[in-house]
Amino acid sequence: MIRRLSKEETIPMSLLLLADPSERLVLQYLKRGQCYVMEEEGVIIGVYVLLATRPDTVEIVNVAVEPDYQGKGLGKQLVIHAIDTARQQGWHTIEIGTGNSGVVQLALYQKCGFRITSIDRDFFLRHYEEPIMENGIQVVDMIRLSMDL
Numbered sequence: 001m002i003r004r005l006s007k008e009e010t011i012p013m014s015l016l017l018l019a020d021p022s023e024r025l026v027l028q029y030l031k032r033g034q035c036y037v038m039e040e041e042g043v044i045i046g047v048y049v050l051l052a053t054r055p056d057t058v059e060i061v062n063v064a065v066e067p068d069y070q071g072k073g074l075g076k077q078l079v080i081h082a083i084d085t086a087r088q089q090g091w092h093t094i095e096i097g098t099g100n101s102g103v104v105q106l107a108l109y110q111k112c113g114f115r116i117t118s119i120d121r122d123f124f125l126r127h128y129e130e131p132i133m134e135n136g137i138q139v140v141d142m143i144r145l146s147m148d149l
C-alpha cells in the first residue's frame with residue numbers, strides 16, 4: 001500500500017538518505033514537499049517525495065526502496081504512483097534527476113516514460129561537501145529527465 005505520510009508522523013530518514021546523502025537537503029525539501037510511503041504489514045519499505053519546483057511542474061526529489069526489497073519491482077511501483085499522483089493533482093510536467101552513475105535509476109525512469117532533458121554538470125560538486133561514489137563512479141553530474149502529463 002502506498003499512502004501520504006502526515007506531518008505528525010516520523011520521517012523515514014534512513015530510507016530517504018539512501019537516495020540523498022544530505023540530511024540537511026532532505027529536511028529542507030520535506031518542509032515543502034509531499035512525502036508518500038509504501039508499507040508492508042505496517043513497516044515502511046519505500047518512499048518518494050514530490051516537490052513543486054516551477055509553475056505547473058513537480059519533481060520527484062527522492063525515491064528509495066529498503067535494500068532487502070530492491071529489485072522486486074517496488075521502485076517502479078513508486079515511480080508510477082508518483083506520476084499518477086502528479087497527473088491527478090493537475091501538474092503539467094513531472095521531472096526527476098539522477099547522478100551520472102545511476103544506471104538502475106536511468107533504466108527505471110526511462111521504462112516509466114521519462115526522457116532525458118539536460119545534464120547539470122558539476123551539480124553534486126556544487127551541492128554536496130563530501131565526494132559521493134556509486135557503482136565505482138564518482139557522482140558529479142545530474143542527469144535531468146522529464147515527462148509531460
Ligand SMILES: CC(C)(COP(=O)(O)OP(=O)(O)OC[C@H]1O[C@@H](n2cnc3c(N)ncnc32)[C@H](O)[C@@H]1OP(=O)(O)O)[C@@H](O)C(=O)NCCC(=O)NCCS
Nearest residue numbers: 018019063064065070071072073074075076098104107108
Ligand atoms: C532506485 C531504486 C528506487 C529502484 O527500486 P527497485 O525496487 O530496486 O527497482 P525495481 O525492482 O522496480 O526495478 C526497476 C527497473 O530497473 C531495471 N533494472 C535494474 N537494474 C538494471 C540494469 N542494470 N540495467 C537495466 N535495467 C535494470 C529492472 O529490470 C526494473 O525494470 P523492469 O521492472 O522492467 O524489470 C532502488 O534501487 C533504491 O532505493 N536505490 C537507492 C536509492 C536511490 O538511488 N534512489 C534514486 C535516487 S536518484
